[in-house]
Amino acid sequence: MLMALPLLTSAASISGRIKGLHTRTLYLNVLHHPLHASLSDSIMVAPDGVSRTATTILPNH
C-alpha cells in the first residue's frame, strides 16, 4: 500500500510515499532547535493514504 505524506511549512516542505505503512498517524519531531528540546507534531494519514494535515515549521532555522 502506498501512503502519501504532504507536509507544508512556511519555510520548507516534504512530501512523499511510504510503502507498507500500518499506522494512520505519522509523527514529526524536531530534534534540534535552539528553542525546543522536543517540538512534535503528528500528521494524520487519511484512508486514501493522503495526509490532509499541514504543519508549520518555524522559518529562519
Next chain:
Amino acid sequence: MTFSLRADRKSMNIWLAPGYELWLEADAADLAASAVFTGTGAANNRFWRYYAELKERPWPQNVKQMDRQTFVNLYVKNNWYDSAAKAVTRDIFGKDNKDPYRQYFHDAAIGTFAAKPVYLLFVYASTLELSTAATDSLLQQEFPNWLQQNMRDEYVGSYVYCDLLLSPYSLHLQDMLPGRTTRLRLLDSIFTGKTHDRLLARTITFEFTREAKPEAIDYAVRYINRIGDEHIREQVLQAAAGRKQQLGAFGKGMMAPAFSLPDSSHRFYQLSDFKGKVVLLEFWASWCGPCKQAIPALKELREQYRHDPRLVVISIGVNDRNGKNIRYQMIRDQQMDWLQLEDPEGKIQDLYKALLIPRTVVIDPSQRIVDFDAPMPGDPRLAALIEQTLQAG
C-alpha cells in the same frame, strides 16, 4: 533543523532548511535504510540513508560480562567512526554537492560521528545498569575533558552532539546538582560561542516546561542575558514572557479544572464527585522512573489516611496508551488500591499544566487549587500541606 519522522515504531531523520522541497520514497519495513530523497535538499539528506546503512559493530551478547577495558578498547577507542566521517565528507558533502546548506549539514554530520563514542559509553552504562555516579566516573575516566576538547561551534547543528554535551549535566542534575541555577551557571562557565548560546537557550527553554509557577521563570533572566546571539536571546526572552503569562493565569485559589475520566473498567469519575473532600491528584506513567520511585511514599500516605473520609487520593495515568498493561500490572503488583484513572491523551494533564511528571496537585474541599505543584509524596512538606488543608476545610 533535524526532524525525526516516526511511523509503525520505526523512525528516520530528515533535515529541513529554508527553501527545501523534498520528496521522500521509503518502505515502512526499513524506513531509514530504504529512504530515497529527491528534490531540493536531497543531496544533504542522502546522509541519513548512508548513516543508517553503516553497520555498527555488532553489540556483543556477553556485554554484561565484558571487562570494562575490553569494551572501551573495542567500541570506544577504535577509529572506525573517524574513517566513516571521512567517507561521508568525500561521498556526500564533496564538491559535487551544490546545496547552499552543505557546510551546515556537513558539520552536523561530522559532529554526529564525533559524539558516537560517548553515546556508546552511555549505552554500555545503561546496559549494565550503572548508577549515575558510576556512569559519570566512567565518562570522566575514559574521556578526560572530553566536553571541553570536543566543544566545536561548527558541530552545533548535530542534535546528537548537543544532547551528549548536555548528558553529563543531566546526570549531575538528577543526583548532584539539584539547583537549576547551578546547572545554568555550569553551562555558562564551561561553554563559549555558538555552543554556549544554543545549549543555554535550549536548557532554559526546556526548564520552562518543568516550571509550574510564574515566579520561577524570573531566575532565568540573568542567564538569558548571557546569550550572545541577539536573535536567539530575543526568542528566549519572548518564550519566557509567554510562559510566565501562561502560568500566571493558573494558580492557588482558582477553581480546579473539571474532569471526567475513566478507570480501567471504563467507569467514569468526575472531580465534582469528590466535592467536600481534600483531593490529592498524582499524575504518573509507567515509563516515568521518578513516578515509580514515588509509589512507596504514596502508598504510605494513602495508608495513613485510609480511614479518613476527608481525603481522597487519585492517581491519573497519562500519555500511557502503549504502556497501559504495564501500568495495570504495576498497580496490581504494588497493591495500589486507591482510585486509578486514565488520561491517555494527556488532556487533563495539559489543563493542570503538569507537563512534566510526576506532578502532585492538592485541591481543597471547595475544589479550589491549594498547590498545583505540591511537594512529592515522601516530602514532609506535602504531609504538612495536607494537614493544613484538612484543618482549614
